[in-house]
Amino acid sequence: MLATEPRVRAAAGLPRRAPPRTPMDAEPRQVGDLLGALYEGALEQPPWHHALRLLQQRLQAAHVSLILRPPTAENAGVMINVGENHDARLSYEKQYFAVDPFVSLKEGEVMTPEELIGQQWLDGPMYQEYLRPQDVRYVLGADVYTADGVECRLRATRRHDSMPFGETDKALFRFVLPHLKRSIQIQSRIDSLECERQMLAGTVNRMLLGVISLAQGGEILEINDEARRILAERDGIWRGPNGLQADNPDDKRELQRLVQRALGHGSGNAGGGMVEAMPISRPSGRARLSVVVKAVPAGDWCDTRKRPAAVIFLRDPDCNTAPPSLDLVRRLLGLTRVESRMALLLTEGYTLDEAAEMMNIRRNTARTHLRSIFCKTGVTRQTMLVRLLLRSVFSLG
Structure with a gap:
């Protein structure tokens, strides 16, 4: 039917219908700006904010949102929004995510809630209690999944006095999706490296x-x-x-x-x-x-x-590393709190007599604690105990 439509329209004397516009029909500069913003968005804080703003302008949308980590009952999730209502975003993160049926879309598919759920979408609490009070009538969405488990949701909305999303709008979403997915993978890798860098930097500082x-x-x-x-x-x-x-x-x-x-x-x-x-x-x-x-x-x-x-x-040899946590030493070596404190004092260079005096205990009592420490740690001399502690992971705790 569709293949013969141009001939039918010509026989009836009707003008040829123009094909739907695609993203590539836009000015090359606009396309380049959008692609550049998508990839540069991996380095932004918050990420992709500029790209979402450009997408909002191209779609003439009220809001465009990228949910990087969907909310759960235990976690508010991570969302980047343009044209947002702050209170509405908090409401979604705390409550309405649980009744949102427009989720878990098949990757690569771009659709509206009516196409996924039907007209009963308009009778549900997500629309009646959350979207309608914000003057949101039309929603367009697509989901992105990566091999390392990232699930992202891209959503755009329009108000009640706007036109529904059409095929041109869906074509723009389809054009954006593969580039957004690659940029998300890049950002995920950057974030992983930054977490590793901060962890190592913290260890070096300690x-x-x-x-x-x-x-x-x-x-x-x-x-x-x-x-x-x-x-x-x-x-x-x-x-x-x-x-x-x-x-x-x-x-x-x-x-x-x-x-x-x-x-x-x-x-x-x-x-x-x-x-x-x-x-x-x-x-x-x-x-x-x-x-x-x-x-x-x-x-x-x-x-x-x-x-x-x-x-x-x-x-700086005059600046000793921060003393390890007493509880950490106790848990790792299986010592009592008194034994742990004595072991730390010996590691700091104090003699057994000095440690006993600082702990306000008798020398014989200190020797008893030291023998217990030797038994639990498997060392036989005080110097071996000091070496054990200095070469351990305690300083990282």
Whole structure:
């Protein structure tokens, strides 16, 4: 029937019906802007906000929403909205998600609630109690699923005085979906790497190891909390307008030489595996800072002057790592609270007599606790106990 429609219209003297418009019929610049926003959205906070805004304009929609993690009874979920009503979004996250029947669409399909459920959609609580009070009549939706378990819902709405969503609107959704899916996969990978980076950065900070990363040109890219504390003391080393500076002229020259070698500007074999160390004296008379300078190998597929090219590690010997949690030591070694406290005191360098005095117990009682600790941990000497604790995971807790 559809194949013969042009001939029937021609025989009746009717003008040829124009084919439905597709997204590619738009200005190339508009299409490029939308695609660019979709992929750049993986780096935005909140992600894809600009892309949703462009989609809202193209669809002449009242709202466009991307539900990155659907709400549950235990979790509010994650939603990005444009044209939103804040109170309405909270209502959906807390209550109406449970009665929303317009969910779990087949991937790649773009449809309206009437096409999925029928006209009874308009009699349900989702429309009557939630959408209608917001002056929302028409909804268009599609779902995206990724191999790693991400489920996203893309929804657009129009008001009661608007036209229903048509085939051109659905074609735009179909055009967007595969690009949105790829961008979601990119954002998921970026988010995973950022979580891993924050976890490792937190571990390094807890170990009180200062870390300073340098770009290829020598400018400082990032400083962690411990390095910031050391530099703020301005005792031997600090951050000047032209980079790191040292009080001692010899230390300053040596630090600059090692940094230049690590950045690959010096002569010799300053390759990616280059690691150098030096002490930095402090005018206060405190113990010298330990400094390690390491080159960061270049990536195989990326070359940018804003990536770390060298890293400087700083250690302040006068600053001990934060003591591990007493409960953590107790649980991992199976000790009592008193035994755990004694073990920690011995690890901090106190003698058994000093530990007994600090704990306000007799020396014989302390020896009894120490023998119990030896029995439970399998060590036979105090030095072995200290080594066990120093090499354990307690400092990460």
